[in-house]
Structure formats: structure tokens, C-alpha cells
Amino acid sequence: MFTLAVSGGLIIAIGALGPGIAIGLIGAKAMEAIGRNPEATGRIVPNMILAMAFAESIAIYSLIFAFLR
Amino acid sequence: MPSQGPETLFSVSGFHLTNTLLATLLVDIVIVVLVLLVRRRLSLSPGKLQAAVESVVEYLRETTERVAGGRTPLIFPWVAVFFIYIAMSNLIGLLPGFGTVGFRRPEGFVPLLHVSTADLNVTLALAVVSVVATNVIAIRTVGLGTYLKRFFALNPLLLFVGLLELLQELTKFVTFSFRLFGNISAGEAVLGTMSSILAFVVPVPFLGFEILVALIQGLVFALLTMAFMTMLTEPHHKEE
Numbered sequence: 001m002f003t004l005a006v007s008g009g010l011i012i013a014i015g016a017l018g019p020g021i022a023i024g025l026i027g028a029k030a031m032e033a034i035g036r037n038p039e040a041t042g043r044i045v046p047n048m049i050l051a052m053a054f055a056e057s058i059a060i061y062s063l064i065f066a067f068l069r
Numbered sequence: 070m071p072s073q074g075p076e077t078l079f080s081v082s083g084f085h086l087t088n089t090l091l092a093t094l095l096v097d098i099v100i101v102v103l104v105l106l107v108r109r110r111l112s113l114s115p116g117k118l119q120a121a122v123e124s125v126v127e128y129l130r131e132t133t134e135r136v137a138g139g140r141t142p143l144i145f146p147w148v149a150v151f152f153i154y155i156a157m158s159n160l161i162g163l164l165p166g167f168g169t170v171g172f173r174r175p176e177g178f179v180p181l182l183h184v185s186t187a188d189l190n191v192t193l194a195l196a197v198v199s200v201v202a203t204n205v206i207a208i209r210t211v212g213l214g215t216y217l218k219r220f221f222a223l224n225p226l227l228l229f230v231g232l233l234e235l236l237q238e239l240t241k242f243v244t245f246s247f248r249l250f251g252n253i254s255a256g257e258a259v260l261g262t263m264s265s266i267l268a269f270v271v272p273v274p275f276l277g278f279e280i281l282v283a284l285i286q287g288l289v290f291a292l293l294t295m296a297f298m299t300m301l302t303e304p305h306h307k308e309e
Binding site: 042043046049050052053056057060061063064 | 131132135136240243244247248251285288289292293296
């Protein structure tokens with residue numbers, strides 16, 4: 001008999017999928033906004049990083065579950 | 070392959086001196102020396118060092134002012150401290166010698182220095198400082214009554230929202246600490262893996278990426294602290 005130890009990898013792989021897409025979209029939209037209005041860069045970048053951090057925290061939950069599995 | 074987590078170098082009567090503690094002290098010394106150097110040669114026509122330090126502080130100050138407005142004097146010191154400490158710690162951890170110079174022990178290789186932010190104890194401590202400071206500042210500025218009204222209300226819908234906010238306060242400990250820990254230790258693992266594939270040229274692009282990650286993680290921690298402090302010190306948030 002053998003046991004397959006993929007659960008941790010699967011948890012973080014699936015769990016990081018959504019936040020990965022989200023961070024990509026946030027970055028794309030922020031670049032679009034900067035392209036439209038370059039003067040607003042200073043306002044957009046902190047908010048972009050904040051939104052990315054919130055999206056990222058979903059991935060952090062799955063990282064914890066991957067550690068705890 | 071780099072080692073994972075903090076290792077005890079030696080113990081003095083139950084107190085474990087770990088390699089991440091040593092790295093933390095090193096970062097502290099570097100920051101203090103940098104401050105003293107800049108302060109001693111303060112001039113109106115800044116040299117390279119002073120200009121660099123000034124631009125970092127100015128950027129943080131401007132960003133804080135844009136978000137926090139009148140509460141900048143209260144919030145800016147926390148933002149600056151978190152950014153400077155975390156970014157400095159991450160950057161110093163990328164220097165050669167970290168994780169590679171150490172002792173051989175029966176249980177394996179023990180490095181003398183290990184990036185302090187790749188240790189969950191350090192990042193959890195930073196998270197606790199950030200969250201507790203945020204709530205203490207909030208109580209001091211808006212008063213206990215307004216502060217509690219944010220979490221508890223008689224209206225059932227607002228009570229539910231308040232409970233969610235309370236839950237968010239608790240999960241902040243987890244997200245703050247694991248974000249930093251996860252990013253930095255994952256970066257370390259990637260660099261280690263790449264170096265074990267081929268020790269020359271291959272890790273270089275990843276090293277560049279890690280420098281970016283080091284700065285961005287410091288900025289993320291500082292900006293999140295700033296945003297939460299600004300949110301919780303809002304003088305009177307919307308009532309029903």
C-alpha cells in the first residue's frame with residue numbers, strides 16, 4: 001500500500017487560482033486607469049496595493065490550510 | 070537547500086538564541102547606524118545618502134497624508150516604522166552570507182543568520198503590534214463609546230455587520246503575519262531551489278524579483294496598517 005500526499009499541494013494550488021486571477025485583474029485595471037490619467041498615479045498605486053492585499057488574503061487562508069493539512 | 074524556520078544557535082538558561090533573533094538585532098543595528106549617520110551630516114544640500122532617505126520618508130509621508138488627512142501625525146510614525154523595518158530586514162536577508170554561513174551540527178546544517186521576516190514568530194509579533202496599536206489609537210481618538218458602536222448595535226442587520234467587523238479584527242492577526250511570512254519564506258525556497266539547479270546565472274532574475282517583493286511586502290504591511298488605522302479613527306462613521 002502507498003499513501004498519496006498531494007492534499008497540501010492541491011489546497012494551495014486550487015486556493016491560489018482565484019486570488020491569482022484577481023490580482024491580475026486588479027493590476028490590469030490599475031494600469032488602464034494610470035494610462036487614462038497619469039496624474040492620478042499617486043492615488044491609484046496605494047489603492048491598487050491594498051486591493052491586491054485583500055485578494056491575497058484569500059490565498060493566505062489556503063496557505064494556512066496547506067500547512068495544517 | 071536553505072533551512073526552514075528559526076534554528077536555535079545556543080540556549081542560555083531556557084532562553085533560546087535563534088538565528089532570526091540575531092538577524093533582527095543586525096537589522097536594528099543597521100537602522101540605528103543609518104539614522105545616526107544621516108543625522109550627523111544633515112545639510113540643506115543633501116548628499117546621496119540623505120537624498121535617498123529623504124525621498125523614502127517623503128513618499129511615505131505624502132501617501133499617508135493623501136489617505137489619512139488630518140490624522141497624519143498620529144498614523145505616519147507607525148507606517149514609517151513598519152515599512153523601514155520590514156523592507157530593511159527583507160533586503161538585508163538577500164545579502165550573501167544569510168543562510169549560507171553557519172555550523173555543521175549532528176542534526177544538520179545550522180546557518181548563523183536567517184531572514185527574520187521568514188520566521189512566523191517575528192511576523193506574528195509585528196501583526197500583534199499593528200492590530201493592537203490600531204485599536205488603541207482608535208479608542209483614544211474616537212472614544213470608547215463610538216469605538217464599540219462599530220461592533221455592537223441594536224439593529225439586527227448592523228449587529229451582523231458589526232460581528233463581521235469583529236471577526237475581521239481577529240483574522241487580521243492571521244492575514245498580516247502569514248502574508249509576510251509566506252511571501253518571504255516562499256521567496257527563500259524559490260531562490261534555494263534555483264540555486265540548487267544551477268548556482269550561476271539562473272538565480273539572478275529571481276534575485277531581482279525578490280528585491281521587488283521585499284520592498285512591496287514592506288509597503289503592503291505599512292499601507293494596510295495605515296488604511297486600517299484611518300478606517301478605525303474615522304470621527305463619526307455612518308449611523309443608521
